[in-house]
Amino acid sequence: MPKALNRRARIWIGGVALLALGAAGCSESGKGDxxxxxxxxxxxxxxxxxxxxxxxxxxxxxxxxxTKTVKVPGPTVTTTVTKAASSGSRSGGSGGSSGGGGTKATSTCSIRSNAGNCYSAGQFCRNSDHGAVTTNASGARIRCSQSGSSWRWTYA
Known part of the structure; x- marks a missing residue:
């Protein structure tokens, strides 16, 4: 009894048969041309x-x-603060006059917001003000310092 061919041998024999049929078909197609x-x-x-x-x-x-160039003067802001009379003794402060009540102090903020107002502690700083020191409306010194990931005005 002959031995059965394995799968690889059967595929190889089928491929050779297809090749032979293709070659025979090509030779026939040339005759029709x-x-x-x-x-x-x-x-x-x-x-x-x-x-x-x-x-x-x-x-x-x-x-x-x-083109016309028009020069308009910017706003001049003067802040006037009236201090109330204090009763009793004062315990040390960070600034201001040590005089009695009823005195007027005009603030001289060297750095102002774009709206022309004095900054106060806790407000955000502009990029150009990083590290700068100025005074707030009451005359206390404030500094632009980094607080976490942002820059804010804090008491100096």
Whole structure:
């Protein structure tokens, strides 16, 4: 009894058979081409007509711009603070006058907000003010220092 072929051998034999059939088919296809080439092919004539139209557009006229510089003075802000009379003794403070009640003090904030107001402790600082020192409206010194991930005005 003959031994059965394994799967690999069967696949190899099938591939060789397909190759042989393909080769036989190619040799037959060449015979049909001789008959097809004997008949004359119709001639194709293509005529192309192109029309170009150009429209001229005038160049844009120059634009005349007149610039006026107007100087407007910025707001001048003067803050007046009236201190209330204190009863009893004072325990040390961070600034201000040590005089009695009813005195007027005009603050001299060297750094002001974009709106023209004095900064106070706890407000955010501008990038240009990092590390700067100024006074708030009551005359106490404040410094722009980093607080966590942001910059704020704190008492100096």
């Amino acid at each position: 001789a008959a097809a080439s004997a008949t004359p092919a119709p001639a194709v004539t293509v005529t192309v007509t192109a029309t170009a139209t150009e429209t001229a557009t005038p160049a844009p006229a120059p634009t005349v711009t007149e």
